[in-house]
């Protein structure tokens with residue numbers, strides 16, 4: 436982007452919060468229903484075809500979603516799935532061609548441009564390419580949205596220092612963006628997005644330009660923003676690892692539709708749709724690939740069976756071992772592994788099973804009856 440053109444969609448600040456008198460009131464007993472922060476209600480977005488006679492392009496179809504206040508919500512999908520369009524509908528830069536988008540108490544489709552600008556004031560944006568002013572210092576970049584909103588100098592300086600301290604860049608305040616690494620630039624981008632104290636942060640491929648280590652640092656910072664400041668975060672990405680390490684819940688977007696939505700653990704440990712399973716398979720690699728299977732077959736006799744490991748199968752490894760023993764089946768673990776997702780176990784183990792007569796079949800029937808999720812690896 437041009438050296439000094441303003442970054443897009445930088446929100447203006449909210450008024451300073453009033454000092455609360457006295458202690459916080461006691462919370463109501465019992466669990467509180469999660470408050471919805473962003474709601475998509477059967478949303479569609481069709482773009483007119485480019486050029487004469489070109490067919491219109493359906494970017495989103497019948498999307499219904501609820502993003503809860505205070506959560507980190509991931510939206511994952513391949514290129515062209517409609518992720519950026521979804522973000523632009525939340526900040527009101529696009530309007531849906533069907534359905535409704537609600538942000539907090541506002542229904543965006545019912546608002547005019549002025550109303551949408553108001554809503555945008557409470558939304559921060561973080562971009563893949565950082566969108567920093569090259570000609571301004573780090574502090575100048577973070578101060579920019581405050582300046583636009585008319586926040587006076589002493590208060591502006593105080594807020595900028597506080598934000599730079601929060602993102603760990605206070606000592607770089609007077610540097611220019613080109614003196615910073617990619618990860619540091621994104622920290623500045625996050626500080627700038629937070630300058631106006633938004634309650635909602637939209638991060639569109641915020642780590643896609645960064646190496647894995649830096650990605651981890653930026654994601655940890657976003658998690659800190661969520662936990663310490665209570666900001667709702669929507670992370671748009673094509674990388675499952677990003678969702679896996681930072682999101683509470685996820686929606687899998689496939690060709691403009693929500694294929695699946697739920698907690699990160701549920702969607703990844705037991706994907707119900709082909710689209711989700713494809714993402715999971717590509718990242719967790721919990722099933723041996725065709726080449727690996729060919730190698731395993733060459734090395735091992737017996738039938739290859741893969742068992743999924745999940746946390747709702749208490750004591751299942753003992754049950755597994757006992758079932759094999761009861762049926763006189765020899766079970767060699769030949770592939771697999773168990774890792775953690777949201778601090779819960781997830782993974783798979785591939786066994787080479789051998790036994791007399793119909794022993795292997797009988798063991799598999801018993802395991803299935805016991806609720807074990809297993810799949811026999813078919814010959815290619």
Ligand SMILES: Nc1ncnc2c1ncn2[C@@H]1O[C@H](COP(=O)(O)OP(=O)(O)OP(=O)(O)O)[C@@H](O)[C@H]1O
Pocket residue numbers: 482483492493494512513514515516517518519520521673
């Ligand atoms: N203004 C527009 N006019 C016409 N078509 C558009 C417009 N914006 C997006 N599209 C089309 O809508 C589809 C979804 O685009 P979108 O940018 O939302 O996908 P995405 O999942 O964010 O992909 P990427 O990761 O590649 O950015 C794409 O086919 C895109 O070409």
